[in-house]
Amino acid sequence: MFLERIVAQTLKDLEQRKQEIPLEEMRRLAMAQAQPRDMLEAFEPRSRVKLIAEVKRASPSKGLLAPNLDPVETAQIYEANGAAVISVLTEPHFFLGSPTFLTAIKGAVSVPVLRKDFIVDEYQVYEARSWGADAILLICAILDDEQLHHLHAVANQLRMRCLVEVHSKEEAQRAVAAGAVIIGVNSRDLVTFQMNPYLLRDIRQLLPNDCVVIAESGIHTAADARRIARSNVQGMLVGESLVVSNDIPGQIQTLLSGANQSTQVKICGLRTPDHINTAVEAGTDMLGFIFHEPSHRYLLPSTLPDLLAASARYQQPTTGAPDLVGVFVNKEAAYINEVAEQAGLHFVQLHGNESPELCQQIKRPVIKAIQFQNLEDLSLAQAYQEVSWRLLLDTPASQWGGTGKTHDWDLARIAAQHFPILLAGGLSPENVLAAIAQVHPWGVDVSSGIETNKQKDSQKIRAFLAQVRSSEARPISLTSLS
Numbered sequence: 319m320f321l322e323r324i325v326a327q328t329l330k331d332l333e334q335r336k337q338e339i340p341l342e343e344m345r346r347l348a349m350a351q352a353q354p355r356d357m358l359e360a361f362e363p364r365s366r367v368k369l370i371a372e373v374k375r376a377s378p379s380k381g382l383l384a385p386n387l388d389p390v391e392t393a394q395i396y397e398a399n400g401a402a403v404i405s406v407l408t409e410p411h412f413f414l415g416s417p418t419f420l421t422a423i424k425g426a427v428s429v430p431v432l433r434k435d436f437i438v439d440e441y442q443v444y445e446a447r448s449w450g451a452d453a454i455l456l457i458c459a460i461l462d463d464e465q466l467h468h469l470h471a472v473a474n475q476l477r478m479r480c481l482v483e484v485h486s487k488e489e490a491q492r493a494v495a496a497g498a499v500i501i502g503v504n505s506r507d508l509v510t511f512q513m514n515p516y517l518l519r520d521i522r523q524l525l526p527n528d529c530v531v532i533a534e535s536g537i538h539t540a541a542d543a544r545r546i547a548r549s550n551v552q553g554m555l556v557g558e559s560l561v562v563s564n565d566i567p568g569q570i571q572t573l574l575s576g577a578n579q580s581t582q583v584k585i586c587g588l589r590t591p592d593h594i595n596t597a598v599e600a601g602t603d604m605l606g607f608i609f610h611e612p613s614h615r616y617l618l619p620s621t622l623p624d625l626l627a628a629s630a631r632y633q634q635p636t637t638g639a640p641d642l643v644g645v646f647v648n649k650e651a652a653y654i655n656e657v658a659e660q661a662g663l664h665f666v667q668l669h670g671n672e673s674p675e676l677c678q679q680i681k682r683p684v685i686k687a688i689q690f691q692n693l694e695d696l697s698l699a700q701a702y703q704e705v706s707w708r709l710l711l712d713t714p715a716s717q718w719g720g721t722g723k724t725h726d727w728d729l730a731r732i733a734a735q736h737f738p739i740l741l742a743g744g745l746s747p748e749n750v751l752a753a754i755a756q757v758h759p760w761g762v763d764v765s766s767g768i769e770t771n772k773q774k775d776s777q778k779i780r781a782f783l784a785q786v787r788s789s790e791a792r793p794i795s796l797t798s799l800s
């Protein structure tokens with residue numbers, strides 16, 4: 319299998335290099351280097367998703383990608399277009415990488431440079447430093463706990479940061495136990511090369527909020543970037559889709575704005591497979607289900623799995639399936655957690671007057687709805703912001719119409735400058751573009767605005783999503799025209 323082969327080859331090469339330069343000498347060379355650049359700092363401010371751009375000519379899964387790529391020139395283009403870190407493959411046989419690429423790139427850019435390789439021996443850590451690397455990759459799948467701790471400690475002694483890569487819940491727990499502060503979730507299985515776009519969503523919940531989380535592999539489109547941004551990540555590591563692009567600046571802009579500037583859409587109050595299919599097809603990001611009995615949109619929580627099973631497009635989406643949000647009003651934490659588990663919810667929306675304490679007891683990221691009437695509510699919002707994942711600004715529908723609308727959107731805009739918010743209340747295909755332009759929310763939430771006679775209306779669902787996405791079309795750059 320590929321991983322075993324590559325590690326065996328790596329060990330073989332290593333024996334030879336150790337003959338040429340013994341460990342003691344390599345350690346001396348490492349210590350003689352100037353202070354490394356701090357990769358952790360590259361992720362500040364953490365509210366924005368940063369790019370780790372990778373220089374890679376080939377990969378075992380895809381073969382040759384860009385065999386003639388100029389490493390230094392490519393790294394400079396990455397930096398000039400906003401990459402926060404440059405990742406350099408140094409593995410020669412499977413990835414056509416080289417240590418000389420790393421050293422040359424280090425001299426040509428001013429952002430931190432990561433050595434991307436199969437590191438299993440402390441010799442490679444010293445080597446990385448001696449070549450100029452500021453950070454290294456440690457892959458949990460090829461290290462036992464002792465090695466992981468040891469290599470992490472050696473890197474830290476040299477003041478290098480580690481990107482600790484995980485592929486499973488178990489590895490995520492090991493990485494956290496080893497004291498990793500920058501954790502990469504690789505959606506590509508290193509054994510089968512299969513992509514699992516949902517791995518990040520599953521694993522993110524096990525990682526502490528204060529660590530830096532990086533989404534790795536298979537990030538090609540603005541929609542991919544928008545999806546990972548829902549998992550509270552601070553960075554994305556991208557190789558293939560950059561090196562094969564004939565417009566690298568444009569591709570970087572697509573991914574960074576997909577993650578940071580696009581609008582997340584939540585279609586709420588769904589009850590039928592048809593409408594779920596329409597919403598998935600139209601590219602919604604979240605599907606909302608109302609678990610509040612008095613509502614005419616009420617859905618019995620235990621029926622959600624069957625409803626989804628009957629929705630063909632949800633089962634086989636062309637891009638990633640949307641996240642599932644359950645909406646509760648003043649229920650107890652134990653009940654909410656049980657429903658979330660049984661119905662397979664990804665997020666829980668609390669729409670009543672739940673306390674901050676209750677929010678903290680919920681075992682899923684919480685979307686807390688708050689009524690935002692005036693500026694004094696900002697401090698209330700602050701209290702909830704600390705215990706929830708996103709705030710949803712809800713305003714009684716009547717206040718959004720007519721002349722009141724602009725005033726309230728002005729208030730919402732102030733909130734959106736302070737926290738990532740989901741804007742709700744009276745949105746429709748007709749006004750959503752104006753709302754986005756005025757408020758710049760992280761996302762929009764819609765239910766009644768896509769209904770006709772209190773029933774969801776497929777045409778309106780499509781129109782709503784088309785409007786939102788039209789606001790994100792990337793301006794064509796000059797290079798892509800040439």
Ligand SMILES: O=P(O)(O)OC[C@@H](O)[C@@H](O)c1c[nH]c2ccccc12
Pocket residue numbers: 372374434435457483504534535536537555556557558559
């Ligand atoms: O080229 P992609 O799909 O954008 O993926 C980049 C990066 O995640 C991938 O190169 C990678 C992730 N972990 C690794 C470990 C070793 C070698 C390579 C990798």
